[in-house]
Every structure is written in structure tokens, then in C-alpha cells.
Amino acid sequence: MKQPPFSTAQETENAFYDALEKADLEAMMTVWAEDDEIVCVHPGGMRLTGVEQVREAWRQIFNGGAVLRIKLRQLQTIDGKTLTVHSVYEQISIDGGTEQPPPMIATNIYQHADNGWRMVVHHASPAPSRLETESRRGKLLH
Amino acid sequence: MKQPPFSTAQETENAFYDALEKADLEAMMTVWAEDDEIVCVHPGGMRLTGVEQVREAWRQIFNGGAVLRIKLRQLQTIDGKTLTVHSVYEQISIDGGTEQPPPMIATNIYQHADNGWRMVVHHASPAPSRLETESRRGKLLH
Numbered sequence: 001m002k003q004p005p006f007s008t009a010q011e012t013e014n015a016f017y018d019a020l021e022k023a024d025l026e027a028m029m030t031v032w033a034e035d036d037e038i039v040c041v042h043p044g045g046m047r048l049t050g051v052e053q054v055r056e057a058w059r060q061i062f063n064g065g066a067v068l069r070i071k072l073r074q075l076q077t078i079d080g081k082t083l084t085v086h087s088v089y090e091q092i093s094i095d096g097g098t099e100q101p102p103p104m105i106a107t108n109i110y111q112h113a114d115n116g117w118r119m120v121v122h123h124a125s126p127a128p129s130r131l132e133t134e135s136r137r138g139k140l141l142h
Numbered sequence: 143m144k145q146p147p148f149s150t151a152q153e154t155e156n157a158f159y160d161a162l163e164k165a166d167l168e169a170m171m172t173v174w175a176e177d178d179e180i181v182c183v184h185p186g187g188m189r190l191t192g193v194e195q196v197r198e199a200w201r202q203i204f205n206g207g208a209v210l211r212i213k214l215r216q217l218q219t220i221d222g223k224t225l226t227v228h229s230v231y232e233q234i235s236i237d238g239g240t241e242q243p244p245p246m247i248a249t250n251i252y253q254h255a256d257n258g259w260r261m262v263v264h265h266a267s268p269a270p271s272r273l274e275t276e277s278r279r280g281k282l283l284h
Contacts, residue, residue, distance in 0.1 A: 028249075037218060037219075041249070041267065045269075046269055047247050050230075078179050078181075078225070080222045080223065081224050081225075082223050083226075085181075085251055087191075087263065087265075105189050107181070107183070107251075109220070109227055109251070111222065120227070121143050121227060121229065123229075123265050123267070125185075125186075125265070125267030125280070127188055
């Protein structure tokens with residue numbers, strides 16, 4: 001697994017999903033900026049801010065013991081000078097599980113600092129299934 | 143309503159929520175960068191990319207006719223040189239409605255270009271109610 005410093009946002013993203021698949025809390029936390037401003041929103045969860053809250057939620061998730069397989073698709077990037085945005089669909093499956101959860105849409109934001117690129121925002125939420133998409137037509141609120 | 147060019151990301155954000163409350167499609171689209179890279183995720187919706195998809199979704203939403211009142215709280219910002227991130231809770235209520243929808247968590251990203259600050263990402267998803275939060279403890283997946 002690539003260790004910091006990460007020289008590109010993509011390296012940081014690779015390390016993030018590696019740590020997630022391996023349920024490796026220490027590796028996960030090396031991906032994040034050590035900053036009070038970091039923001040993490042797990043699907044359906046509250047907003048978590050700062051290293052302590054973000055770490056505690058990952059600890060709980062990884063303690064759940066599920067081994068995840070994650071496929072990413074449709075990466076879209078917006079590059080700034082010190083911030084880079086990756087928008088991506090995550091197809092997450094659970095090793096040994098029969099259920100196929102819906103894909104997640106993730107907005108991942110990376111910041112460049114003296115110690116390379118680090119994650120500062122992860123906001124993930126479930127994408128609708130095709131059926132849900134059909135039934136929502138005309139009922140969009142916001 | 144403030145017109146572009148917007149000289150700060152906050153001005154752009156104010157114009158975004160003004161346009162949303164007023165269901166003003168033209169004002170809404172002046173907020174967004176005119177770019178294929180823009181990304182919009184409405185709560186529970188698919189990811190929309192590019193001006194055409196983003197505009198069409200707002201058109202459908204505004205055609206629904208609901209007049210919204212939006213209160214923002216707990217703004218958290220991450221400033222880059224050309225990109226700025228605003229993470230915020232949106233409390234949306236419908237004029238004349240009795241239902242109080244759950245708050246939304248929004249990640250809004252603004253980009254600075256020659257024509258001022260424009261929105262490039264809006265990713266909104268529902269926050270859990272307190273009851274949901276309790277029942278999810280120990281069941282976090284990701």
C-alpha cells in the first residue's frame with residue numbers, strides 16, 4: 001500500500017479505497033489531512049468534522065468486520081491549484097454477501113500542502129436504483 | 143438578487159440559495175460555471191454532469207411549483223486558491239406544507255475564473271433523523 005506523502009490526488013484516492021477495502025484504520029487516517037476542517041459524510045449518516053470524529057466513525061465501520069470490494073467508475077475531476085475534486089460512482093460489495101447494495105455517489109476532495117495531497121472531504125450518498133429513478137420523475141423536490 | 147460576476151464564493155452561495163427559494167431557473171444557471179465538468183447530485187438522485195443535465199433537472203424541480211424556504215446552519219469552509227468548499231446543513235421547508243423534511247447535508251464547491259466565482263459542484267443528501275441515527279449505531283457499513 002502506498003504510504004504518504006502522496007504526490008498526486010489520484011495516489012491519495014487510491015490509498016483511500018485501499019484502506020477502505022482492507023479495513024485498515026491507520027492507513028485510512030494517513031490519507032486524511034490532520035485538520036479540524038475535514039468533513040466526512042457516510043451514506044445516510046450525519047456530517048462528521050475534524051480528525052477525532054472522522055477517525056471514530058471509521059473505527060466503528062471497520063470493527064463491523066465486513067470485507068469490502070469496491071469498483072469505481074465514471075470518475076470526473078475538477079482541478080484547482082491546491083484543491084482537487086473527484087466525483088465517482090462506488091460499487092461496493094461485501095465479501096461473502098449475496099446482497100448487491102446500490103452504487104454510491106462520492107464527492108472526494110483532496111488538498112495539497114507541504115506534506116503532499118491529503119483528503120479533506122468525503123461525501124457519499126446512495127444513487128437510486130433504476131426503478132427509483134423512474135418513480136421519482138416529476139416528484140423532484142430538491 | 144445579486145447578479146454575476148460574484149466576487150466571493152459566499153456571494154455565489156447566497157445567489158444559489160436565493161435562486162432555489164425563488165425557483166428562478168435563469169438566476170440558478172448564472173450561478174453555475176458554464177462547463178462540462180460541473181456536477182450536481184440532488185438528494186437521492188443520480189449524478190448530473192454538464193450544463194445541459196444540470197439545467198434540465200432544475201427546470202423539472204422548479205416546474206414542481208413548490209415554494210421553498212431554506213435555512214442554512216453549521217457552515218464549514220475549506221479555502222483553496224481557485225476552489226472553495228462549503229459544507230452546510232440545509233433546513234428546507236415548503237411554503238404551506240405541514241411536513242418538515244429532514245435536513246440535507248450539502249457539499250458546495252465554487253471555482254474562481256475570469257468571470258468571478260461560480261458553482262461547480264452541489265452534492266446534497268438527507269441527514270438522518272435522531273431516531274435513525276440511534277438505530278444505525280453498530281450497523282455502519284460505509
